[in-house]
Amino acid sequence: MKRIMKMLVMGCGILASSIGCSRLSPPPAKEEPAKAKPALDAHAEADKIFLTRCASCHGLDGRGDGPGAANLNPKPRNYHDKTWQKTITDEQIEKTIVYGGAAVGKSPSMAANPDLTTKPEVVAALREYIRKLGKE
Template identity: 55%
Template sequence: MKWLFALVLATGSACGKGDKPPPPTSGSPNAKTESGPTTGGGGGGGGAAAPAGDADAQARALFRDTCAMCHGVSGKGDGQAAQSLNPRPRDYTDAAWQASVTDDQIKTIILEGGQAVGKSPSMPAMKGQLADKPEVLDALVRLIRSFGPKK
């Protein structure tokens, strides 16, 4: 009967936060998200993700505020700080580059930083901000892909 107990617990906690609206995103760079309760077990239903629009908006804001100074607002690698970088960040609009990387590779370098994958250490690790926001990371990948040539 262990499962029944777990089920009651899970149901109880799910009820508690059912009607809470998500907190407004202030865009504060040091807003810390506590690691929420992960779905303990028991199938069905769990893991209602934030609406996609929200993650995309966060990704765009993050890119504009953080990444664009190196990568450029349009992803061409022509941000203000890029002049002094060697190697320079590459041009995301380059079809050959888009074809040469997988989404997973893009995610890894964003999370772990350039050094971790044998690239420039100037590319910062974003794990601190994104480790618990996989939906924003996914949205960043979509954003980077969107700089590529339109099919």
């Protein structure tokens, strides 16, 4: 019985188009649906967000000395602080960015960015940006 099936399948390979046993041949590959391309790539968007939303407090260079930092206590985090970089986890950085300082027991002056909940790739790129500054 097995042999007969095998012959049938082989035969169909050759005759597939003519005698209607094409259902034994593999279905045609499905075409990938075209993915909508984001307007900006995650890193470009993160750079833009840092300049427009974060630098006012954290400073353009991430030293925690932006104009908005003057009256803040505690001061915004200086990303160049090597001890901080060593002790903070990626998850904590990302959580702070999305949910704000109050959510992680830090200063509520560190604002939440709820629009980034749906953009984990941008949050990750912001975290990478912060990590990179810490290496300088």
